[in-house]
Amino acid sequence: MSGLRVEGLRVEYPGRPPVLAVDNASLTVAPGEIVALLGPSGCGKSSLLGAIVGIVEPAAGTVRWDGEDVTESPVHRRxxxxxxxxxxxxxxxxxxxxxxxxxEMSGMARDARRERVEExxxxxxxxxxxxxAVTELSGGQRQRVALARSLAPRPRLLALDEPLSSLDADLxxxxxxxxREILAAAGTAAIMVTHDAREAEVMASRVLRMSAGVLQ
Structure with missing residues (x-):
């Protein structure tokens, strides 16, 4: 299958006994699809997201993109x-x-950078x-800048951890x-974490619920 495939992912944190944060999670995200991980605080959804992108080391399981195993790959190579x-x-x-x-970090030429930024x-x-200056922007504008920065290198998957949590309900x-419209325009696959059911339904094409470390 093309896109993201996660199989049997398990995340534990040190302790006596170890603290189980994610238990045997499996999911897929197709190219261009937006999937939401929905659940209350502490259910393991951010730990699962972190293991997928590589900032959290899983105790077991695999993360694949287009069939390639990236479980052991560092963050910047995924x-x-x-x-x-x-x-x-x-x-x-x-x-x-x-x-x-x-x-800039990737060494892209200045003219190409300028063109990509304008786009x-x-x-x-x-x-x-x-x-x-970013300090002159509203909260919503700053969030859009953060999205644009993440989209600039053309990632094959974008992970969003409670991207709107700092905003009030109306915003x-x-x-x-x-x-949702920005991601659709970019054609980027995305997986997002949220505890807001309405937000998940609006933004995602598919919603996966999580409770006590287990995907329902």
Whole structure:
């Protein structure tokens, strides 16, 4: 199968006995599909997401993309992007330089970087904002910059960990639609973590529920 295939993933944290966070999780995400992991705080959904992208080491199981086993691959070699809850933008960089960060690290030529940044500013609805300081932006605008930065290297999968949790209820509803449309426009497969059932239904094409470390 093309896309992401996770089989029998198990995550444990040190303790006596070890703390089981994810128990035998299996799932798939097809290219271009948006899948939500829905569940209450502490159910293991962020641990599962972390194991998929490579920031958490699984105790067992496999992570594959297009049939290739990437379970032991370091984060930067998986071709996956990650958007954290708070966006984690660089306050000393402009909007454009935040978006271009990963492209700079990869050694992309300046003209190509500029073209890619302009393309993404249009995708996220921030054309003309490139030279602004990120500290001048609203919370929703900063989240769109974080999305654009994660999409800049053209990841084959984008992982979003509670991407809208810092926003109030009214903004969350509007931003959920925006994020879904941005991902659809980019054609990027995505897997997102949320505890908000409405947000999951709006943003995702498929919702997987999780409880006590187990995918339902």
């Amino acid at each position: 071709g996956f992007g990650l958007v954290f809850q708070d966006g984690q933008l660089f306050p000393h960089r402009t909007v454009a330089r935040n978006i271009a960060f990963g492209l 993404l500013l249009e995708v996220v609805g921030l054309t003309g904002y490139g030279e602004r 969350r509803a509007r931003r959920a639609v925006e994020v």
